[in-house]
Amino acid sequence: MSDMTPPPAPPMAPPMAPPAAPMPGSGPSSNAKMIALLGWIFAPLGVIAIFLDDFKGDMFVRSHVIQAAAVWLAIQIVGWALSWVLGLGFLIMVAGWIYQIVMAIGAYNGKMIEAPVIYGLVKNFIDQV
Numbered sequence: 432m433s434d435m436t437p438p439p440a441p442p443m444a445p446p447m448a449p450p451a452a453p454m455p456g457s458g459p460s461s462n463a464k465m466i467a468l469l470g471w472i473f474a475p476l477g478v479i480a481i482f483l484d485d486f487k488g489d490m491f492v493r494s495h496v497i498q499a500a501a502v503w504l505a506i507q508i509v510g511w512a513l514s515w516v517l518g519l520g521f522l523i524m525v526a527g528w529i530y531q532i533v534m535a536i537g538a539y540n541g542k543m544i545e546a547p548v549i550y551g552l553v554k555n556f557i558d559q560v
Contacts, residue, residue: 458541459491467495471535474503494557495538501549502531 459467466486470477477496486492506527514520537544 459489463489463492464539464541466492467538468535470496471499471531471538474499474531490557491543494543495534497553497557498544498546498549499531499534501553502527502534502546505549506531 463486466477466480470480470492474496478500480486481493481496506524510520510524510527512520513523534544534546
């Protein structure tokens, strides 16, 4: 029994490579960008996209669509309220539409946009998956 040699050690595994860095041009898909753009322009209808299986877990689409719906709702409420009080509702709504178009262009360019004040209000809805 003394003449038994120990078994050879198993070969060492090669070192793990570091995780691959994302491609410089990678980001949201073109479909996600289009849904985000349409969500800003047609905000109430854009909410439907986050219930579709393709975009249910896509945080880019969720962020844009939920913010767009909240901005649209705020513009409607402030616009209607000021139209009765000061008659400025039309100007508020036009300014809101221009703001939504600017945000839609940013979304189509792949930017993660945080609308001032609104993002803080809807952040919990965006994070729920």
